[in-house]
Amino acid sequence: MAKWVVREGNVFWPSEEMKKVANISNSDVYEEADKNPVSFWEEKARELKWFKEWEKPYEENLPYFKWFIGGKINMSYNCLDVHLKDKGDKPAIIWEPEPPHGEARIITYNELYKEVNKFSNVLKKLGVKKGDRVGIYLPMIPEVQMAMLACARIGAIHTVVFSAFSPDSLRHRLNDSGAKILITSDGYYRRGKEITLKDKADEGIKDTGIEKVIVVRRTGSNVNMADGRDFYLDELMKDAEEYCEPEKMESNDTLFLLYTSGTTGKPKGVIHDTGGYAVQAYLTTKWIFDLKDDDIFWCTADIGWVTGHTYSCYGPLLCGGTMLVYEGSPDYPDPGVWWKLIEKHKVTIFYTSPTAIRMFERTGESWMKKYDLSSLRLLGSVGEPIGEEAWMWYFENVGGGRCPIVDTWWQTETGGILISSLPGIGPIIPTFAGKSFPGVRMAVVDESGNELGDEKPGYLVQKSPFAPGMLRGVYGNPEKYKKTYWEKYKTMYDTSDGAYIKNGLIKIEGRTDDVMKVAGHRLSTAELEDTITLHENVVECAVVPRPDEIKGEAPVAFVILRGKEREGLKEDIIKLVERKISPIAKPAEIYFVDDLPKTRSGKIMRRILRNLISGKELGDITTLVNPESVEKIKEKLKL
Numbered sequence: 236m237a238k239w240v241v242r243e244g245n246v247f248w249p250s251e252e253m254k255k256v257a258n259i260s261n262s263d264v265y266e267e268a269d270k271n272p273v274s275f276w277e278e279k280a281r282e283l284k285w286f287k288e289w290e291k292p293y294e295e296n297l298p299y300f301k302w303f304i305g306g307k308i309n310m311s312y313n314c315l316d317v318h319l320k321d322k323g324d325k326p327a328i329i330w331e332p333e334p335p336h337g338e339a340r341i342i343t344y345n346e347l348y349k350e351v352n353k354f355s356n357v358l359k360k361l362g363v364k365k366g367d368r369v370g371i372y373l374p375m376i377p378e379v380q381m382a383m384l385a386c387a388r389i390g391a392i393h394t395v396v397f398s399a400f401s402p403d404s405l406r407h408r409l410n411d412s413g414a415k416i417l418i419t420s421d422g423y424y425r426r427g428k429e430i431t432l433k434d435k436a437d438e439g440i441k442d443t444g445i446e447k448v449i450v451v452r453r454t455g456s457n458v459n460m461a462d463g464r465d466f467y468l469d470e471l472m473k474d475a476e477e478y479c480e481p482e483k484m485e486s487n488d489t490l491f492l493l494y495t496s497g498t499t500g501k502p503k504g505v506i507h508d509t510g511g512y513a514v515q516a517y518l519t520t521k522w523i524f525d526l527k528d529d530d531i532f533w534c535t536a537d538i539g540w541v542t543g544h545t546y547s548c549y550g551p552l553l554c555g556g557t558m559l560v561y562e563g564s565p566d567y568p569d570p571g572v573w574w575k576l577i578e579k580h581k582v583t584i585f586y587t588s589p590t591a592i593r594m595f596e597r598t599g600e601s602w603m604k605k606y607d608l609s610s611l612r613l614l615g616s617v618g619e620p621i622g623e624e625a626w627m628w629y630f631e632n633v634g635g636g637r638c639p640i641v642d643t644w645w646q647t648e649t650g651g652i653l654i655s656s657l658p659g660i661g662p663i664i665p666t667f668a669g670k671s672f673p674g675v676r677m678a679v680v681d682e683s684g685n686e687l688g689d690e691k692p693g694y695l696v697q698k699s700p701f702a703p704g705m706l707r708g709v710y711g712n713p714e715k716y717k718k719t720y721w722e723k724y725k726t727m728y729d730t731s732d733g734a735y736i737k738n739g740l741i742k743i744e745g746r747t748d749d750v751m752k753v754a755g756h757r758l759s760t761a762e763l764e765d766t767i768t769l770h771e772n773v774v775e776c777a778v779v780p781r782p783d784e785i786k787g788e789a790p791v792a793f794v795i796l797r798g799k800e801r802e803g804l805k806e807d808i809i810k811l812v813e814r815k816i817s818p819i820a821k822p823a824e825i826y827f828v829d830d831l832p833k834t835r836s837g838k839i840m841r842r843i844l845r846n847l848i849s850g851k852e853l854g855d856i857t858t859l860v861n862p863e864s865v866e867k868i869k870e871k872l873k874l
């Protein structure tokens with residue numbers, strides 16, 4: 236069996252075999268790209284099909300910048316039309332339902348093209364125009380990629396909302412984006428249960444501008460269909476015309492909005508453009524995942540997150556690849572389900588999160604030993620730091636000691652991967668994400684923006700020219716865009732991550748703001764606090780992350796009550812969080828306390844709470860007005 240990686244002590248290098256076949260194996264690429272990143276990206280952009288070439292490749296007027304100015308392109312055209320001649324009969328999507336509800340579907344490029352064209356015409360007929368926002372609230376079924384591509388084809392801006400988000404979360408996103416159309420499904424299957432998504436959608440569209448709802452039939456169950464407002468997709472598709480001319484988008488026109496948590500209570504709509512995003516999605520898929528014609532690529536991320544957008548939809552399709560899409564969860568009907576799918580479809584490239592890896596490590600190797608995973612040749616990790624133990628476990632047990640692991644760092648805001656090792660070049664060192672992708676300039680700086688030397692921890696930033704896939708703003712809130720990403724360093728993009736560099740490789744240390752990564756999901760402490768304080772018995776609350784063996788971090792809430800503690804109150808608070816945000820956000824622990832540590836100006840010192848529950852040194856508490864609160868909390872925690 237081919238070995239794609241060789242080990243030298245703690246460092247992993249591509250094998251000769253890997254170097255021979257890899258899409259990129261010449262290490263000069265880093266230096267060459269860095270000499271002139273703009274011309275590097277221009278050259279790569281030419282691998283896509285443009286209706287009209289750009290007049291100017293890059294322009295910067297910070298905090299704004301543009302790529303491929305005047306260039307005309309369409310994302311759906313580049314994902315579909317360009318492949319029809321050579322790859323029409325090649326599977327684009329292999330879809331697997333959660334067992335036992337249905338059969339696998341194999342959708343070729345020809346079929347996907349046909350469906351997307353018809354879907355585009357359906358949207359047009361319902362009045363959707365270029366620039367309109369379309370909400371998508373769908374599970375992992377192929378119609379979700381079709382819906383995104385259909386929006387892209389006609390120049391409508393999609394905003395996908397994770398199907399496990401609550402109606403309230405959906406409402407906020409629909410209102411903020413001003414969407415008039417929502418695409419959802421009757422329901423879906425999750426861990427053996429039927430989830431009636433349409434009910435949640437009905438609740439979520441109350442008090443929004445949604446005028447029409449398109450419903451994909453997944454479960455076939457009876458759901459409420461409002462006359463004149465709700466339409467089944469299959470019925471609309473029956474009469475739809477077979478061809479829809481792709482809209483010629485200016486490269487900087489918006490492709491999608493994706494809402495993500497920041498340091499305030501309300502998620503913000505991150506804006507991504509068309510051309511720059513496409514180039515980054517394409518090239519990172521081709522070089523980091525080394526995607527080739529005969530690969531089967533499986534990114535396990537849900538489409539509701541940016542990883543799903545870039546690597547469960549656009550990246551693989553831009554490369555003309557085949558991707559697996561799975562409806563279910565990793566542990567149902569048993570923890571062997573993913574490995575069974577890898578064996579069945581001979582998956583070659585597998586991209587998942589450290590949380591999933593740690594979960595499987597806990598469940599034990601026996602589940603994967605039942606299946607043949609020898610088709611795998613490359614593994615990836617994303618979303619949170621991966622510890623050495625989980626890395627080695629993934630390498631040995633999933634990759635059989637043969638496959639390189641690319642630890643990819645990026646964010647909703649960056650659109651595509653910015654830091655990773657390249658599997659044909661190396662080196663790969665466990666727990667280090669790697670180098671900046673060619674043509675990208677990441678750096679580690681101090682508070683004042685001075686670059687730090689080797690092994691000095693600081694703040695991770697990006698320097699000019701900014702990568703083509705980067706966000707172009709926060710929807711309807713330019714102030715927030717400036718404040719969040721540009722206020723601190725002015726000429727550098729602030730990632731809000733801590734990092735250091737050793738031997739030229741970047742090690743990510745985690746967020747430096749009030750954002751938690753719970754099972755890889757991005758949650759803001761403020762959003763949870765705002766929700767918990769909505770409870771009538773809660774006066775004040777502070778939420779901080781606690782280290783968690785499986786999920787990386789878990790939210791813990793410290794709550795000051797109005798009146799006395801009563802039975803069932805913790806459960807009520809948890810239910811409130813589930814209802815208002817999502818079950819993924821529920822606190823792992825709630826402590827009722829009399830007081831919270833505060834500064835003279837009344838600011839809660841979350842750092843102290845964070846250190847308390849993580850068992851770390853408390854640090855300076857002399858600035859507190861109420862140092863005694865810390866002792867009392869310690870008693871509560873039985874420390």
Ligand code: PRX
Pocket residue numbers: 495541542616617618619620621642643644645646647648668730731732743745746752755756757
């Ligand atoms: O803290 C970093 C962490 O995830 C954050 C971005 O979260 P989100 O926008 O949800 O996007 C996740 C998927 C792209 C980052 O600020 N993060 C992402 N990748 C890694 C990571 N932390 C460590 N290692 C990574 N490979």
